[in-house]
Amino acid sequence: MADNGEEDHEHRIKEGDHVVLKRGGIFKAVQIQPKKKLIFEKQWFFLDKAVGHLYGTAFEIASGGELQPQAAKNTENPPDTKEAGTDNRNIVDDGKSQKLTQDDIETLKEQGLKGQEIVQQLIENSSTFRDKTGYAQDKYIKKKKKKYENTVEILKPSCRILAMMYHGREPGKICHLRYDTLAQVLTLANIHAGSKVLVFETCAGLVLGSVMERMGGYGSVINMYAGVGPVRMGVESFGFPAHFHETLTDFPICNVNALLKGNLDTAAKDATAGMLCNFIILSFLVRWFQAQEKKMKLEEKRKKLAAAAALLEDRDADGLVIASRFHPCPVVLGLLKFLSPSRPFVVYSQYKEPLIECFTKLKEQGGTVNLRLTDTWTRHYQVLPNRTHPVLQMSGGGGYLLSGTTIATHTSKPAAPQQTDEPAPKRPKLENTEG
Amino acid sequence: MSFVKYSDFIQEGDVVIIHLNHNSTIPVKVQKGAQTQTRYGVIRHSTDLIGQRFGSKVTCSKGGWVHVLHPTPELWTVSLPHRTQILYTTDIATITMMLELKPGSVVCESGTGSGSLSHAILRTIAPTGHLHTVEFHQQRAEKAKEEFREHRVDHLVTVRNQDVCKDGFGVRGVADAVFLDIPSPWEAVGHAKAAMKKQGGRICSFSPCIEQVQRTCDALSDHGFDELSTLEILLRVHEVRTVSMPLPDFGPDFLNPSEPDAVKEESAPVHAAVTIKTTTPPREIPGHTGYLTFATKPRG
Numbered sequence: 001m002a003d004n005g006e007e008d009h010e011h012r013i014k015e016g017d018h019v020v021l022k023r024g025g026i027f028k029a030v031q032i033q034p035k036k037k038l039i040f041e042k043q044w045f046f047l048d049k050a051v052g053h054l055y056g057t058a059f060e061i062a063s064g065g066e067l068q069p070q071a072a073k074n075t076e077n078p079p080d081t082k083e084a085g086t087d088n089r090n091i092v093d094d095g096k097s098q099k100l101t102q103d104d105i106e107t108l109k110e111q112g113l114k115g116q117e118i119v120q121q122l123i124e125n126s127s128t129f130r131d132k133t134g135y136a137q138d139k140y141i142k143k144k145k146k147k148y149e150n151t152v153e154i155l156k157p158s159c160r161i162l163a164m165m166y167h168g169r170e171p172g173k174i175c176h177l178r179y180d181t182l183a184q185v186l187t188l189a190n191i192h193a194g195s196k197v198l199v200f201e202t203c204a205g206l207v208l209g210s211v212m213e214r215m216g217g218y219g220s221v222i223n224m225y226a227g228v229g230p231v232r233m234g235v236e237s238f239g240f241p242a243h244f245h246e247t248l249t250d251f252p253i254c255n256v257n258a259l260l261k262g263n264l265d266t267a268a269k270d271a272t273a274g275m276l277c278n279f280i281i282l283s284f285l286v287r288w289f290q291a292q293e294k295k296m297k298l299e300e301k302r303k304k305l306a307a308a309a310a311l312l313e314d315r316d317a318d319g320l321v322i323a324s325r326f327h328p329c330p331v332v333l334g335l336l337k338f339l340s341p342s343r344p345f346v347v348y349s350q351y352k353e354p355l356i357e358c359f360t361k362l363k364e365q366g367g368t369v370n371l372r373l374t375d376t377w378t379r380h381y382q383v384l385p386n387r388t389h390p391v392l393q394m395s396g397g398g399g400y401l402l403s404g405t406t407i408a409t410h411t412s413k414p415a416a417p418q419q420t421d422e423p424a425p426k427r428p429k430l431e432n433t434e435g
Numbered sequence: 436m437s438f439v440k441y442s443d444f445i446q447e448g449d450v451v452i453i454h455l456n457h458n459s460t461i462p463v464k465v466q467k468g469a470q471t472q473t474r475y476g477v478i479r480h481s482t483d484l485i486g487q488r489f490g491s492k493v494t495c496s497k498g499g500w501v502h503v504l505h506p507t508p509e510l511w512t513v514s515l516p517h518r519t520q521i522l523y524t525t526d527i528a529t530i531t532m533m534l535e536l537k538p539g540s541v542v543c544e545s546g547t548g549s550g551s552l553s554h555a556i557l558r559t560i561a562p563t564g565h566l567h568t569v570e571f572h573q574q575r576a577e578k579a580k581e582e583f584r585e586h587r588v589d590h591l592v593t594v595r596n597q598d599v600c601k602d603g604f605g606v607r608g609v610a611d612a613v614f615l616d617i618p619s620p621w622e623a624v625g626h627a628k629a630a631m632k633k634q635g636g637r638i639c640s641f642s643p644c645i646e647q648v649q650r651t652c653d654a655l656s657d658h659g660f661d662e663l664s665t666l667e668i669l670l671r672v673h674e675v676r677t678v679s680m681p682l683p684d685f686g687p688d689f690l691n692p693s694e695p696d697a698v699k700e701e702s703a704p705v706h707a708a709v710t711i712k713t714t715t716p717p718r719e720i721p722g723h724t725g726y727l728t729f730a731t732k733p734r735g
Contacts, residue, residue, distance in 0.1 A: 011634040011734070054734040056635050158535045180529055180668055187528035190507045192558050193538040194440055214559065216538025318441050340443065341490025342505040352673065356712055359675045369454050369502055373673040373714060376525060381665040381726065383652045388645060400673070405454075405510075407502045408490045 013050050013057075013154060018239035020161050022153040024146055027165035029157065029237040037065065043150060055156040063112055070151055085131040099125040105148075115149035122148075135387060157239050159186075159210040166206050166234070174203040175325055176350045178398025180378045182207065185321060186214055188403045189346045193218035195318035196311065198338055200224040200253070200331055202324040205232030207348075208248075209240075211321060217244045219318075222311055224253050224335065226326065251308035256334055259309055266306040312338055320345035328402070329358045336367070341408040348401055355402040362404065371404040436489075437587035438506055438554055439561035445484050445503065450585055452504040452514055453478065453493075460514040462506070464585065475499025506586070508555040518575050521551035522616065522641065525670040526724055531559055533729050534612040534637045538563055543610045543630045545569035545599035546617050547579045556614075557588045566592040567606050567630075569599045599623045604630040615640040616725075620647065621654035628658050628732060635734045643725045651728055660730035667726050673714035681708045 013019065013032065021028045021040050028040050032047050045065035050057070059067035085091075100108075100122060108118050122144050123129050132140065155161055163179035171177075185207070191197060191214040199221060201207040208223055212235065215221060223230050230250045258264040317338045322331050328347045336345060345368075349355050355373050362368050376398060380391045436442050436449040445451060449465045455473060463471050463478070465485060471478045476495030478484065483493045489505040504510060509524050522530075530552070536542065540560045547553055547570035556566050570576040576596035583589040595605045600619060603626035604610070613627040613636065620640040627638055638660065640651045652663055 008634065054634060056731070056734050160532050160535055163532070179532070183528040183532035184525065187524060187531055187555065188509060190509065190558065192439060193561055213537050216563075218538060218562070316443075340441075341488060342503075343441070343490075344507065344509070352714065356673075356675055356714060360712060369504075370458055372458075373675060375671050375673070377669040377671055379667050381648070381667070383648055383663070383665050383728070385649070385653075388649055405504060406490060407454075407504075408488060408492060 008054075011054050011156075013053050013055060015051050018157055018237050019047075019050075019055075020155045020157050020165060020237075022155050022161075023149070023151065025168065027155075027161060027168065029162065029165060040152060043152075045152070047154075050154050053154070055154060058151050058153045060114065061150045061152060067152070082134075082137065083130040084134045084137055086133060088132070088136070091128050091131055097126050097128040098122065099127070115145065115151070118148045119144045138384075157237055159213050159238075162206060162234065162237055163210065166204065170204075174206050175323060175348070176397075176399055177203055177207070177323060177348060178376075178378070178395055180376050181348065181398040181401065182210060184374075184376060184401055185323065185346045185348055186210055188344060188401065189319045189321050190344050191215060191319060191321075195219045196222070196316070197319040197321065198222050198224060198312075198317045198335060199321045200226075200324055200326075200335060201321070202226075202231070202326070203234070205230075205234030205236075207321060207323045208232050209235040209238040212240060212244055212248065213238060215247065217241070217247060220247050220249065220311060222308055222317070223248060223250045224256075225250055226253050226324075249304065249308040249311060251305070251312065253334075255305070255309075259312060260334075260337060262313075264305075264309055264313075266302055266309055316340045318343050321348075322346070323348035325350075328354050329361060332358055332402075333361060333365070336406065339406045341406050343406050344403065345406065346401055346403045348399055350399050352400045355400050358402050367407060367409045368404040369407050371402065373400065373402050375400045436505065438508060438511070439558050439588055439591070441489075441505055443488055445487050445489060447480075447485055448585075450506055451484065451489070452506050452510045454502045454504050456501070460504075460510060462511070462514045462516075473499075473501060475501060508551075508558045511554050511586075512551045515549055515551060517549050518578060519546075519548040521549045523551070523670075523721075523724065524555075525668055526641070526727065527552055527555045529666075529668050529727060530614065530639055530641075531555060533727070534614065534639055536560060536564075536612060540564045540611045541567075541609050541632075542612045542614065543567045543569070543604040543606065543627065544614045544616075545604065545623065546571065547575060547594060548616065549575075550579045550582055552614065552616070553579065553583075553592070554586070554588070557583075557591050561588070561591055564591065567595065567604050567610070568592060569595045569597055569604055571596070571598045599626060602626075606630055608633055611636045613638045615651075616642075618647075619650075621650045624651070624654040624658050624660075628660075631732050633734070635732050638730050638732060640728045641725045642728070643723070645726065648726045648728055655728070655730045659733065661733050662731040663728065664730070665726055665728045667723070669721065669724075671720065672717055674717060675712065675714050677710060677712050679708045679710050 015032050015034060017032045019030060019032060021030060023041050026041055030038055034048055037044055037046060043061055045061045045067060049067040053069060058070040060070050062068050108121060163182050166174045167179050191211050193216045196219055197211055199208050199211055212221055255264055315338050320335055320339055322328055328349050332347050347358060359371055359373055362371060379394055382389060382391050445465060447465055447467050451463050451465055453461050453463050465480050467481050469480045473495055476497030476499060478493055478495055484503060491503055492500050493503055494500045512524055536559045538560060541564055542556050542560060547568045553568055570579060573596050576594050580594045583592050600622035607629050610630045611632060613631060615623055642648050648665055655663055
């Protein structure tokens with residue numbers, strides 16, 4: 001129960017941390033850098049003063065862009081004592097009820113009035129405010145507060161927060177994967193510490209990062225990628241400790257077939273040989289250094305490829321997660337081969353039809369059970385006394401999932417000896433019955 | 436085998452999931468010499484299970500076959516013996532993410548019920564987290580303890596047989612997250628707050644009735660919780676079907692006489708039907724499980 005310094009340290013904002021800014025329902029992922037000017041929700045400020053405070057602290061943006069921790073929140077002004085009407089039969093919306101003009105409000109802002117004070121001014125200068133019902137007054141205050149408050153909360157990144165952020169800000173970057181769909185993916189694929197998980201995603205690294213968060217730095221994650229290199233900026237936003245990155249290996253899918261056939265050549269091809277044909281001595285030296293650097297990089301790349309191949313070639317992965325803009329059918333058919341039997345896989349697609357195809361092909365080919373094509377329907381509620389109802393706007397869709405479990409593709413050989421305490425060797429590998 | 440770690444071969448004492456066809460599953464505790472009856476025949480543990488690889492096909496005595504799977508919390512949820520109404524994977528997945536559970540999390544839960552959510556939590560918080568689960572029904576608490584032991588996760592969980600509304604969770608200031616699935620969650624909010632870490636944490640309350648949700652939200656606000664959010668989530672299953680739809684016959688087509696005389700004869704056979712691959716929803720689906728209310732306990 002003792003709150004020692006160590007525990008606290010984890011909860012305090014430090015320079016260099018990846019954090020998420022929040023106001024209302026809007027999020028933005030940034031990194032704490034000294035003297036760096038940031039823009040968020042049309043306001044400019046610096047995060048320097050946030051360092052040392054606890055995560056979850058709300059700050060006010062003072063003039064000059066400096067953050068000040070917000071004073072203890074005062075609960076809503078008691079509206080019971082205020083004057084209120086009973087209904088809106090006599091309230092005419094002529095757009096003239098607010099006496100303050102846009103310029104007046106700007107002036108107030110310049111004078112340094114806090115958001116709460118501006119709202120107070122608006123209330124006092126509204127001719128219809130006292131005729132509104134108590135509920136309408138609450139709604140009005142809430143609306144104005146949202147518009148004029150200048151507070152920002154600083155949060156520790158998590159899958160939940162980042163998933164909501166990406167879905168709200170840049171859904172196109174994550175193939176319109178809604179946060180609750182992502183939640184389903186992580187659970188259906190049984191992502192947990194100590195397993196070996198394959199991920200193929202084009203969701204800016206959000207899915208990859210979420211998988212890594214649920215693995216807690218234990219086990220291994222192999223990020224399969226198409227193209228020149230993996231695009232996974234999202235992983236940085238999670239702010240994982242350094243050792244998490246040691247569990248992550250990238251593997252280009254252009255090598256999948258070679259790996260499956262067993263003839264993946266992880267020796268580096270020296271592509272620099274052709275470069276050294278320059279006559280001028282000086283530039284020869286420069287090129288020589290460049291070639292050395294390139295050689296080192298290639299060697300590093302070769303090592304990484306070999307490491308990833310080693311993880312994959314036993315075909316004993318524990319889980320597969322696919323979430324990309326690529327047609328899922330060939331992806332899942334190709335990558336399923338890397339899984340052990342009795343392991344879950346989940347395929348996300350923004351569209352249903354490609355998954356229907358996957359379902360059909362997987363059923364034909366065999367090797368899987370429990371195939372299910374699903375999506376989730378999510379609805380938020382406003383819960384207030386006498387005003388509880390679902391929120392008016394609702395997400396139209398969050399994508400679709402195809403999930404299932406692998407099974408042995410032919411009668412398996414039992415573990416060699418009957419002694420059950422001796423672990424059986426990792427092989428026999430299950431051969432694919434198809435050529 | 437354990438519910439928090441995969442293994443490849445079945446050993447005596449393991450709990451395995453037998454997958455019968457058409458998505459029905461039964462849990463089986465593997466014992467030398469034991470037998471399990473299924474509609475496809477008998478499964479003899481010693482020959483059919485022990486030493487076999489998880490994922491293998493098992494041929495039963497009557498000739499039919501099944502598959503034996505490694506247990507996961509998701510398979511357990513659809514196979515476990517119900518002592519109470521349980522939470523299903525759709526809600527469980529949402530709860531797991533919204534409570535920000537991960538390896539190392541310390542979680543308090545009440546009521547334990549049939550342990551459906553408990554197993555999912557344990558899987559997510561292993562190997563370094565801990566679950567404090569409270570169940571006021573003595574037999575259910577005992578049964579849960581027994582299952583956690585058989586599933587080799589007992590080192591990660593403490594079951595307390597008490598009333599959370601009166602006596603709380605039995606711990607203070609340690610929880611990253613609290614989950615309530617009880618008839619009167621508003622009575623436990625204070626205890627939940629006490630169980631949570633000083634630096635803050637997440638809370639979730641699951642209630643079937645909107646009145647319960649309202650009272651709980653009031654209690655959460657009164658106790659200083661922030662970021663209240665209530666939602667519901669439903670699973671829609673799409674059953675893949677191949678459907679044949681006949682085409683109408685409007686009679687011979689006089690509008691486009693390409694070969695005036697040929698038209699008279701029996702024209703080339705018109706396709707009588709079109710085959711499409713599509714999905715249909717099940718006839719009836721669960722339309723409501725409960726409302727999920729989340730909130731954040733702020734620091735300090």
